[in-house]
Amino acid sequence: MTTTPVATAPRTTASLTTTPMTTALSQGLTLAWRSLIPLRNSPGQLAGLLFQPVFMIVIFVYLFGGAAGGDRAGAVAYMLPGVLVQVALMATITTGMNLATDIGNGVFDRFRTLPIARSAPLMGRILADLLTLVITVAVSLAVGYAVGFRVTTGPLGVLAGVGLVLLMAMALSWGSAWIGLVAKSVSSMQGMATAVLLPLTFGSSAFVPATDMPGWLVWWMDLNPVSHLAAALRGLLGGGLRAADVWITLGWTAGLLALFAPLALRAYTRKVR
Amino acid sequence: MKYAIEAEGLVKRYGDKAALDGVDLRARTGAVLGVLGPNGAGKTTAVRILATLAAPDAGRALVGGHDVTRHPARVRELIGLTGQYASVDEKLTGTQNLVLIGRLLGLSRTAARARAAELLARFGLEEAAGRAAAGYSGGMRRRLDLAVSLAGRPRILFLDEPTTGLDPHARGELWDVVKELTADGVTVLLTTQYLQEADRLADDLLVIDRGRVAAAGTPGELKALAGGHRLDVRPLHAADVEKAEAILGVKATDGTLTVPVHDLAMPPAVLRRLDDAGVVLAEHALRLPSLDDVFLTLTGDTR
Numbered sequence: 001m002t003t004t005p006v007a008t009a010p011r012t013t014a015s016l017t018t019t020p021m022t023t024a025l026s027q028g029l030t031l032a033w034r035s036l037i038p039l040r041n042s043p044g045q046l047a048g049l050l051f052q053p054v055f056m057i058v059i060f061v062y063l064f065g066g067a068a069g070g071d072r073a074g075a076v077a078y079m080l081p082g083v084l085v086q087v088a089l090m091a092t093i094t095t096g097m098n099l100a101t102d103i104g105n106g107v108f109d110r111f112r113t114l115p116i117a118r119s120a121p122l123m124g125r126i127l128a129d130l131l132t133l134v135i136t137v138a139v140s141l142a143v144g145y146a147v148g149f150r151v152t153t154g155p156l157g158v159l160a161g162v163g164l165v166l167l168m169a170m171a172l173s174w175g176s177a178w179i180g181l182v183a184k185s186v187s188s189m190q191g192m193a194t195a196v197l198l199p200l201t202f203g204s205s206a207f208v209p210a211t212d213m214p215g216w217l218v219w220w221m222d223l224n225p226v227s228h229l230a231a232a233l234r235g236l237l238g239g240g241l242r243a244a245d246v247w248i249t250l251g252w253t254a255g256l257l258a259l260f261a262p263l264a265l266r267a268y269t270r271k272v273r
Numbered sequence: 274m275k276y277a278i279e280a281e282g283l284v285k286r287y288g289d290k291a292a293l294d295g296v297d298l299r300a301r302t303g304a305v306l307g308v309l310g311p312n313g314a315g316k317t318t319a320v321r322i323l324a325t326l327a328a329p330d331a332g333r334a335l336v337g338g339h340d341v342t343r344h345p346a347r348v349r350e351l352i353g354l355t356g357q358y359a360s361v362d363e364k365l366t367g368t369q370n371l372v373l374i375g376r377l378l379g380l381s382r383t384a385a386r387a388r389a390a391e392l393l394a395r396f397g398l399e400e401a402a403g404r405a406a407a408g409y410s411g412g413m414r415r416r417l418d419l420a421v422s423l424a425g426r427p428r429i430l431f432l433d434e435p436t437t438g439l440d441p442h443a444r445g446e447l448w449d450v451v452k453e454l455t456a457d458g459v460t461v462l463l464t465t466q467y468l469q470e471a472d473r474l475a476d477d478l479l480v481i482d483r484g485r486v487a488a489a490g491t492p493g494e495l496k497a498l499a500g501g502h503r504l505d506v507r508p509l510h511a512a513d514v515e516k517a518e519a520i521l522g523v524k525a526t527d528g529t530l531t532v533p534v535h536d537l538a539m540p541p542a543v544l545r546r547l548d549d550a551g552v553v554l555a556e557h558a559l560r561l562p563s564l565d566d567v568f569l570t571l572t573g574d575t576r
Contacts, residue, residue: 023379030376038364041405106360110421113324115349116377 024117031111031124035098036131049132053087053140060207061147073148080144081161081233082206084137085226088165089201091136092172093193095129096180100189103181103271118272126173133169137162151237161236164249168229171253172197174260181267206230225252274338277302277429277460278323282332285318292318294484295332300429300462300477305455307475307492308464309568315484316464317357320433323462324354337429353427355418357434363407367398367417370406374424392420396450412443419450430454432463436470448474468564478564480571487571492564499562499570502534504543509555517552531566534559 039046060079061072102108102121111121141149141158151158176193183189203217204226210218221227228248235241278300285293293315300306310316321327323336325345333340339347361370368389375385393402396416401409406417415435422430432451436444451461451474465471471478472492480487480495488495507529508517514525521543523530534540540559547554 027377030373034362034365034369034373037369041364041366041369105363106356107362109326109356110354110360110374111377112326113349113352113354114374114377114425115346120377 027116027120028123031120032127035128050139054143056083057143076149077238079207080149082230084140085206085230086201088169092169092176095173096176096189099180100183100186122268152239157236161233168253171256174264178260178264200226274302278336280334283329284331286330291484296486298479300460302460303458304476305461305474307471307478309471310481314481320431324431352429353422354431355422355435361406361417366405367402374421378425396420412439429460434464472564495567496562499566503560504532504534504540505558506530506554507556509553513552
């Protein structure tokens with residue numbers, strides 16, 4: 001048989017991690033590009049991505065904000081950071097869904113038969129989702145501006161606030177990836193992730209302050225990291241920041257990451273062997 | 274290297290069920306090995322192990338001289354796989370699917386585009402090149418899948434039931450591609466449920482049944498296993514079928530009775546006895562055993 005000299009560098013035996021870092025990174029970037037293509041191929045996908053923040057903001061500001069007593073400027077100032085957090089966190093579902101889709105239809109197995117870095121498919125997924133998230137957050141801020149939301153702090157506040165949201169979303173993405181890797185199907189993945197994220201985002205003080213509510217709900221809202229994330233973002237964009245909210249958010253983020261990243265990585269290594 | 278694929282004593286259990294229960298197989302370099310067996314026989318499990326997608330519980334396998342469990346990365350540099358499921362990304366166009374794989378294999382953007390165009394032309398997909406694969410027909414998708422698995426110019430190709438669900442025309446096209454590949458010296462391991470396909474394409478055959486090898490050899494050798502000639506007779510009148518069954522001592526399938534021929538004096542005698550009984554025949558034919566007969570003999574499975 002003619003053994004084609006495929007490897008440019010001589011590889012040592014046995015190890016699975018002989019792929020050089022730069023090669024692994026470029027493969028990850030290629031796979032991230034692949035994950036973003038559908039946005040370009042089908043206008044519907046892109047529209048769907050942009051529609052969600054627009055829809056949420058309009059619903060909350062005009063529908064619920066209007067019902068809350070007519071103070072629209074106040075409603076916008078309170079709710080927009082909440083909506084932004086909600087949209088960003090719900091978007092983390094796609095990480096697991098896309099992984100589950102790739103596993104279900106054999107695309108993942110195709111990647112596994114290629115001589116590429118074992119980590120590349122997961123890395124590509126996370127990079128692509130991070131970029132999508134940045135787009136979502138930027139759109140949310142732009143729509144917020146259009147409906148009257150104003151940043152009163154400054155660019156640093158915006159950067160810190162957006163960074164905080166992205167960090168928490170990243171931590172949850174790992175959870176989403178883990179569910180996506182162990183779920184039996186795409187729909188069961190979606191069901192599980194929604195069951196976790198809905199109470200987390202809506203059962204928080206992101207949209208309404210925790211006043212005039214039953215004690216158990218106030219207790220839960222105060223415990224819920226999403227409440228603190230929304231409050232921190234509100235403070236970083238509009239002033240009146242409570243440092244505690246930032247610390248509690250960071251603490252939760254670290255905790256979630258410490259829990260989910262190893263779980264996801266373990267499930268992933270089992271899949272890619 | 275005489276054998277591109279060599280496996281010994283492969284065992285794979287799922288729960289307490291053994292999907293593979295000690296399978297040995299060898300594929301000669303540059304030849305087509307057909308792995309034949311009914312649904313659930315263990316064909317796909319064997320391919321998944323050889324293509325580094327699953328680890329065997331026991332046994333060992335060399336692909337291109339490399340151990341699949343110890344040096345999977347080496348094996349992956351040599352192989353291509355087309356599964357029963359079309360493993361292309363449906364949201365990507367034909368071109369994008371091919372460019373993606375080319376880029377992952379280290380081709381430059383220009384080289385990956387050129388390779389994609391070349392493969393699309395070869396598989397008659399130029400017109401569909403810019404459309405998302407989700408809109409492809411079953412046959413087109415299978416062709417794209419095969420094109421993708423050839424992007425890296427593999428020396429060893431696994432085709433897991435590549436023609437299942439395809440119409441006869443698409444099936445014929447795929448057969449032609451396999452023949453071209455072997456002409457280029459590529460080793461092909463092909464699993465199939467279709468005896469005709471195995472007969473047509475395979476240089477060597479392996480029959481798997483319930484996780485074990487039931488038989489191995491060339492199609493000719495396997496046919497010899499099923500014995501000598503066969504005599505098929507088909508009574509003209511449906512009412513005569515039962516009478517003919519009683520005379521010949523075999524059951525009819527679709528109105529045709531098949532009797533093994535032990536010596537060549539037998540067919541005239543059989544025909545005479547039927548004639549004496551007043552059974553008018555619409556057809557009778559003397560033939561060599563088909564792979565269907567082999568299958569029947571080996572697995573006791575009526576196909």
